[in-house]
Amino acid sequence: MLPHEIENEVSAPSFENEVSQENDALPITRKGKTVGRKRFEPEIREHVIKAATRAIESKGLEGLKARPIAQRAGISVGSIYNLFGDLDELTRIINGRTYDALYQIERTALEEARRAGKSSRAQMMDLAAAYLDFVETHQSIWLAALSFNRSQTQQPPQWYLDKEQALFRIIEDAIATFPGAQDIETRKNNARALWASIHGIVTVAVADGFLMQPIANVWMQIQIIVNAVAGSLEAEG
Amino acid sequence: MLPHEIENEVSAPSFENEVSQENDALPITRKGKTVGRKRFEPEIREHVIKAATRAIESKGLEGLKARPIAQRAGISVGSIYNLFGDLDELTRIINGRTYDALYQIERTALEEARRAGKSSRAQMMDLAAAYLDFVETHQSIWLAALSFNRSQTQQPPQWYLDKEQALFRIIEDAIATFPGAQDIETRKNNARALWASIHGIVTVAVADGFLMQPIANVWMQIQIIVNAVAGSLEAEG
DNA sequence: AGACAAAAATGAACGTTGTTCATAAAATAA
DNA sequence: TTATTTTATGAACAACGTTCATTTTTGTCT
Numbered sequence: 001m002l003p004h005e006i007e008n009e010v011s012a013p014s015f016e017n018e019v020s021q022e023n024d025a026l027p028i029t030r031k032g033k034t035v036g037r038k039r040f041e042p043e044i045r046e047h048v049i050k051a052a053t054r055a056i057e058s059k060g061l062e063g064l065k066a067r068p069i070a071q072r073a074g075i076s077v078g079s080i081y082n083l084f085g086d087l088d089e090l091t092r093i094i095n096g097r098t099y100d101a102l103y104q105i106e107r108t109a110l111e112e113a114r115r116a117g118k119s120s121r122a123q124m125m126d127l128a129a130a131y132l133d134f135v136e137t138h139q140s141i142w143l144a145a146l147s148f149n150r151s152q153t154q155q156p157p158q159w160y161l162d163k164e165q166a167l168f169r170i171i172e173d174a175i176a177t178f179p180g181a182q183d184i185e186t187r188k189n190n191a192r193a194l195w196a197s198i199h200g201i202v203t204v205a206v207a208d209g210f211l212m213q214p215i216a217n218v219w220m221q222i223q224i225i226v227n228a229v230a231g232s233l234e235a236e237g
Numbered sequence: 238m239l240p241h242e243i244e245n246e247v248s249a250p251s252f253e254n255e256v257s258q259e260n261d262a263l264p265i266t267r268k269g270k271t272v273g274r275k276r277f278e279p280e281i282r283e284h285v286i287k288a289a290t291r292a293i294e295s296k297g298l299e300g301l302k303a304r305p306i307a308q309r310a311g312i313s314v315g316s317i318y319n320l321f322g323d324l325d326e327l328t329r330i331i332n333g334r335t336y337d338a339l340y341q342i343e344r345t346a347l348e349e350a351r352r353a354g355k356s357s358r359a360q361m362m363d364l365a366a367a368y369l370d371f372v373e374t375h376q377s378i379w380l381a382a383l384s385f386n387r388s389q390t391q392q393p394p395q396w397y398l399d400k401e402q403a404l405f406r407i408i409e410d411a412i413a414t415f416p417g418a419q420d421i422e423t424r425k426n427n428a429r430a431l432w433a434s435i436h437g438i439v440t441v442a443v444a445d446g447f448l449m450q451p452i453a454n455v456w457m458q459i460q461i462i463v464n465a466v467a468g469s470l471e472a473e474g
Numbered sequence: 475a476g477a478c479a480a481a482a483a484t485g486a487a488c489g490t491t492g493t494t495c496a497t498a499a500a501a502t503a504a
Numbered sequence: 505t506t507a508t509t510t511t512a513t514g515a516a517c518a519a520c521g522t523t524c525a526t527t528t529t530t531g532t533c534t
Contacts, residue, residue, distance in 0.1 A: 079511085315483065
């Protein structure tokens with residue numbers, strides 16, 4: 001079994017509290033040449049993923065190059081392919097973690113809002129706020145995820161689709177608490193409409209680096225949509 | 238003055254009624270080797286643009302390769318760079334025409350709706366319908382425009398930004414006819430919110446090739462948002 | 475016409491990519 | 505130990521965008 005064929009990890013990603021360092025794994029060198037080629041320690045995968053994530057963060061998705069990543073992780077180019085199959089797979093893993101991170105944040109936001117006894121409208125508002133905040137603080141990594149998905153022609157693996165699906169479900173859950181809209185199909189469309197709308201607003205904003213319009217305006221636009229949708233849903237009930 | 242420094246064209250693009258053909262310009266050959274290297278006829282630019290457009294349509298933005306395009310247009314690789322500077326510029330021209338085409342369609346839709354004496358709500362509905370229809374019939378070319386913009390790190394030229402700006406203005410015009418929302422800043426945010434929302438809904442749908450959800454659902458989602466926003470705007474007035 | 479200069483089309487060549495694979499080293503089995 | 509399997513390596517490959525010396529065509533002057 002090749003290393004890159006191991007099952008995908010489900011561990012929670014860590015975006016915060018990461019210290020910047022020169023190398024993610026120091027190679028054993030003598031007279032400037034790499035000399036000892038021991039078996040990799042298990043954390044090597046993690047080192048590569050971290051180096052790749054940093055590359056995307058600083059130089060965008062196109063900044064992800066096999067050779068520099070290998071060097072930063074202290075391994076050879078070929079080992080990248082032993083570990084991940086190809087660069088797309090590496091990107092998919094990074095994106096998967098991004099989805100995981102956002103999923104956790106959204107889940108927490110929803111649970112907290114419910115525990116505080118907030119209205120459905122306020123719950124959706126909190127979800128949207130969490131989303132905007134996440135995208136703002138992880139702009140490059142989020143744009144990378146979007147443009148990667150766009151550039152892929154063939155169907156991504158199931159675990160990848162599942163993580164995307166999970167995000168949608170949260171909004172559906174929030175919508176489900178609304179009075180009215182009992183019809184399952186209508187509720188689904190309401191959820192998709194609202195989520196895709198917020199996604200559109202945030203994406204347009206982040207696409208031009210929050211330069212064209214200040215974050216306050218973006219937030220106002222989100223409020224306009226959430227209030228409008230919530231208002232029409234409440235009117236039905 | 239180099240050929241690729243000529244001012245950008247403003248002519249209306251032709252998306253429809255294009256016949257497929259093997260070559261966009263037949264080179265003069267003798268014994269299988271290209272022999273006559275006459276000055277290009279003026280239409281050569283158009284041939285290249287058409288060949289490039291077809292490449293994007295059939296194989297996505299990443300299918301735009303200098304050498305195949307050159308061959309299809311019957312010129313050498315180097316001439317592509319004499320004509321356009323680089324491939325990004327060629328892509329920008331194609332995207333610019335896409336914007337032009339959509340702009341014309343939206344303008345027409347709005348004018349027709351007004352001439353028919355439709356309500357503001359119905360006007361926005363027509364605009365959204367035109368947008369959805371356009372994106373559906375030109376999926377690859379539209380996705381190419383989006384992912385190209387996303388991948389660009391540096392500021393695009395002014396004429397390119399102008400064409401994008403023009404699209405936004407149409408929605409603003411439609412919103413301007415609404416009762417209420419007289420405040421210029423609020424109106425701007427309403428317009429952006431609505432446009433970005435529709436954009437988000439359509440983009441999510443086209444990103445997975447209208448496979449996950451049928452076009453009818455997408456249209457329903459648009460209606461949900463337009464009705465919700467229109468409803469809340471009308472309530473204010 | 476011929477001779478010379480300017481403009482433009484060419485495609486070999488360059489530098490970078492992602493990816494492969496023969497080789498050699500390390501781990502494991504015998 | 506020896507033999508076998510596993511795996512890390514980096515030179516090598518193909519394909520890419522782009523450049524530029526060279527060649528061809530066009531324009532100009534005598």
